[in-house]
Amino acid sequence: MIGTLTLNPMVGIHILALAQTVFTAIYLVVPANAKPVKKKRQRTLDFFRYFGLGTLSVFGILFMDIGLSWLAGNWTMTDWRFQLPNVILLVFLGMQYILIVLLHGGTILDVAFISVVSGIMIVFLHVIIPSEVVMGELLEDGLVFLLAIPAGIYAVISLVKVLLIDPRRLDQGESRGSWLSWDASEKLKKIYTRWLTVIFWVLTTFQSMLAFYGYSLLTLV
Amino acid sequence: MTSRSKRKEIITRSLLLALFTIPLPLFYGIYLTRYKGTPVPDTAWISWYDDPRHEVYVAWETNANTTGTVHFGTDPLNLVNSSVESMAVKFHVVNLTGLAPDTKYYYRIDQDGTTYTTGEFRTAPASQPEFTFGLFADTQQKVGPGWHGHTAKEIANRNYSFVAMVGDFVEDGEKFEWNDFFTKASTYLDTIPIVPVRGNHDKPRDLDDDGIDEYYFGNYFPQTVDSISGLNPHDTGEQFYFSFNWSSVHVQVLHFPEIDIDDFGEPGGLNPGDYNRSFTADQLAWLEADLTNAAAMPFRITLFHCPITGAGFYGPNYVLKEELLPILQSYNVTAVVSGHAHHYERGTLVNQTFPENPLTYFVVGCGGGLTDIGLRPVPETDVALASPCFTEVTANATYLEFTTYGFEGTVLDKFSVGA
Numbered sequence: 157m158i159g160t161l162t163l164n165p166m167v168g169i170h171i172l173a174l175a176q177t178v179f180t181a182i183y184l185v186v187p188a189n190a191k192p193v194k195k196k197r198q199r200t201l202d203f204f205r206y207f208g209l210g211t212l213s214v215f216g217i218l219f220m221d222i223g224l225s226w227l228a229g230n231w232t233m234t235d236w237r238f239q240l241p242n243v244i245l246l247v248f249l250g251m252q253y254i255l256i257v258l259l260h261g262g263t264i265l266d267v268a269f270i271s272v273v274s275g276i277m278i279v280f281l282h283v284i285i286p287s288e289v290v291m292g293e294l295l296e297d298g299l300v301f302l303l304a305i306p307a308g309i310y311a312v313i314s315l316v317k318v319l320l321i322d323p324r325r326l327d328q329g330e331s332r333g334s335w336l337s338w339d340a341s342e343k344l345k346k347i348y349t350r351w352l353t354v355i356f357w358v359l360t361t362f363q364s365m366l367a368f369y370g371y372s373l374l375t376l377v
Numbered sequence: 378m379t380s381r382s383k384r385k386e387i388i389t390r391s392l393l394l395a396l397f398t399i400p401l402p403l404f405y406g407i408y409l410t411r412y413k414g415t416p417v418p419d420t421a422w423i424s425w426y427d428d429p430r431h432e433v434y435v436a437w438e439t440n441a442n443t444t445g446t447v448h449f450g451t452d453p454l455n456l457v458n459s460s461v462e463s464m465a466v467k468f469h470v471v472n473l474t475g476l477a478p479d480t481k482y483y484y485r486i487d488q489d490g491t492t493y494t495t496g497e498f499r500t501a502p503a504s505q506p507e508f509t510f511g512l513f514a515d516t517q518q519k520v521g522p523g524w525h526g527h528t529a530k531e532i533a534n535r536n537y538s539f540v541a542m543v544g545d546f547v548e549d550g551e552k553f554e555w556n557d558f559f560t561k562a563s564t565y566l567d568t569i570p571i572v573p574v575r576g577n578h579d580k581p582r583d584l585d586d587d588g589i590d591e592y593y594f595g596n597y598f599p600q601t602v603d604s605i606s607g608l609n610p611h612d613t614g615e616q617f618y619f620s621f622n623w624s625s626v627h628v629q630v631l632h633f634p635e636i637d638i639d640d641f642g643e644p645g646g647l648n649p650g651d652y653n654r655s656f657t658a659d660q661l662a663w664l665e666a667d668l669t670n671a672a673a674m675p676f677r678i679t680l681f682h683c684p685i686t687g688a689g690f691y692g693p694n695y696v697l698k699e700e701l702l703p704i705l706q707s708y709n710v711t712a713v714v715s716g717h718a719h720h721y722e723r724g725t726l727v728n729q730t731f732p733e734n735p736l737t738y739f740v741v742g743c744g745g746g747l748t749d750i751g752l753r754p755v756p757e758t759d760v761a762l763a764s765p766c767f768t769e770v771t772a773n774a775t776y777l778e779f780t781t782y783g784f785e786g787t788v789l790d791k792f793s794v795g796a
Binding site: 164166167173174177178180181184185234235238286288295357361364365367368369370371 | 394397400523526747753765
C-alpha cells in the first residue's frame with residue numbers, strides 16, 4: 157500500500173465532468189472542416205485552440221495523478237464502489253487530455269511542457285506536501301498556483317506556436333496538425349472516437365450528479 | 378452549401394451544443410438552489426447536560442417565534458406531564474425533569490393548538506447493563522458526497538441509547554447547512570438522543586455582516602450557553618465541556634476553541650503564541666476534577682473534535698500531545714474519540730510518563746463530508762481507512778467493544794477493551 161497524498165477522486169470527478177462537457181461540446185460541435193478564415197482570425201482561433209487544449213492537458217496530468225495514486229494503494233483504504241468509477245474515468249480521460257495536445261499540433265515545446273508540469277506536480281503532491289506537518293493548507297493553496305502558472309506558461313507557448321512554428325510549418329508544406337517526430341494520430345483517433353467521447357460525457361456527468369447524493373455508478377448496479 | 382442547408386447545420390450544431398453543455402450546469406444550479414433553500418425541518422431532538430438519568434432537554438426550531446408545550450410520560454396514550462415555554466422563541470429548549478432512570482418516555486410537542494412532532498427516548502440506567510451508542514463526525518455536506526443521509530439511515534435502524542456527533546456538523550455555518558443536517562438526522566432524532574461536540578466549523582460566525590456572530594450550534598445545543606440559565610455550572614460561555622454517566626461509561630465532552638488548527642497562520646487567526654493559551658485553567662481544572670470523580674467508573678471516554686494525532690492532513694497536534702495526553706493517561710481514560718480529519722482511524726498513544734496506561738484513540742471523521750485520501754499513518758496508527766462509516770460502541774460493566782461499520786453493515790474494524 158502506498159499511502160500517498162493526492163486530491164480526492166470525489167472532487168476530481170466534478171472537475172472532470174465540467175472538463176469533459178467543454179471538451180465534448182468543442183469536439184463534436186465546432187466544425188472540424190471549417191472554411192479557412194482571414195489569416196489574423198485564423199491565428200486567433202489557433203491560439204485559443206492551443207491554449208484550451210494546453211490547459212486541458214494540465215488538468216489531464218492532475219486527473220492522471222489522482223487516478224494512478226489511488227490505484228497505487230489508496231484503494232485499500234476506501235470503499236471502492238464509490239471511488240472506482242471516478243478513478244477509471246480520471247485515468248482514461250486524463251490520458252486523453254494529455255495525448256490530444258500532442259495529437260493536434262504537438263511540438264517539442266508541448267513534450268517539454270507536459271514533462272516539466274508532470275514532474276513539478278508529482279514532486280509537489282508526493283514529496284513536498286507529505287513533508288509538511290499540516291498538509292491540507294499547502295495542498296489547497298499550492299494547487300491553485302500549480303494549475304494557474306502552467307496555464308499562463310501555455311498561453312506563451314500557444315503564442316509561440318501561432319506566430320513562429322505554424323508559419324514555418326506551412327512554409328514547408330506541412331499542416332498545422334502534424335506531429336513533430338512520430339505519427340500515432342490515426343490509431344489514437346480510432347480509440348478516441350466521437351461515440352466514445354459522448355459515452356464518457358454521459359458517464360462523467362452522471363457520476364458527478366450521483367456523487368452529490370452519496371451514490372456512484374457502481375452502487376446503482 | 379446553400380443558405381438553407383447552412384441554416385440547418387447551424388441549428389443542428391446549436392442543438393448539439395445545448396444538449397452537451399446545459400445538463401451539468403443546470404443540475405448544479407438546481408442542486409445548489411435546493412440545498413440553499415432547505416427549510417427548517419419538523420423535527421426535535423433530545424440531549425442533556427450532566428445527568429441523563431433524571432433530566433434531559435428537548436429542543437426544536439420554528440420559522441417564527443412560537444410558544445411550545447411538551448407533553449411527556451411513560452404511556453404514549455396518556456402523557457401526564459407537561460412543560461410549557463415561558464416565552465415565544467424560534468430556538469426552543471424545554472427541560473424535562475424528575476425523570477426515572479432506565480425508563481422509556483414518550484413526548485409530544487404542541488404549538489398553537491396543533492401537534493408539531495412526537496418522539497421517544499430512554500433515560501440512562503442507574504445500574505450498568507449492556508448498551509450501545511453510535512459515534513460519527515464531520516457531516517459537512519457542501520460539495521461533499523452526500524453520505525450523511527446514508528449514515529443517518531443506517532443509524533436509524535439501530536437501537537442506540539444515543540449518538541455522539543463529534544463535531545463539524547456544517548462546513549460554512551450557514552443556516553441552510555444546519556437545516557440540511559437536521560433534515561437528514563431527523564430519520565433517527567425522534568428515537569435516538571444526540572450528544573453534541575463542537576467542531577471548528579461550528580464556531581460562531583458573523584454570517585450577515587451585522588457585527589453580531591450567529592451561533593447556531595449554541596442555539597441548537599444549549600449546553601454551550603446555559604451559563605445564562607445556570608443549568609450547567611461547568612459552562613463558561615465560550616467554552617463547551619460537560620460530562621455524564623451512562624451505564625458503565627463516563628463520557629466527557631471537551632472543546633478547546635483556541636486550537637482550531639484550521640485558523641493557524643491565517644490573518645486574524647492563530648499564531649504560535651496562541652498555543653500557550655490553548656488550555657484555559659478552568660477547563661483543565663474541571664477535566665481533572667471530573668476524571669477524579671469518575672475514577673470508580675469501569676470506562677472513561679473523552680470526546681473532542683481535533684485529534685491528538687492521526688494520519689490525516691493535519692498530522693499530530695503537539696499541544697494536545699504534550700498538555701492533554703498526560704492528564705488523560707494519568708487518570709486512565711479508556712479511549713478518546715475525535716473527528717476533524719475526514720477518515721476513520723484507530724491507534725494507540727503511549728506516553729513516556731505513564732507507559733502502563735496506553736490510550737486508544739479513534740478518529741471518526743467519515744460521517745458525511747469528503748473523505749481524506751492519501752492518508753499518512755503516524756507511528757501510533759493501528760488502522761486507517763477513508764470509507765464512509767460510523768462506529769458503534771457496545772458496553773457493559775466488563776468490556777467495551779468498538780465496531781466500525783461501512784454502509785450496508787460491512788464491518789470495517791473491531792476493537793475491544795476490558796475493564
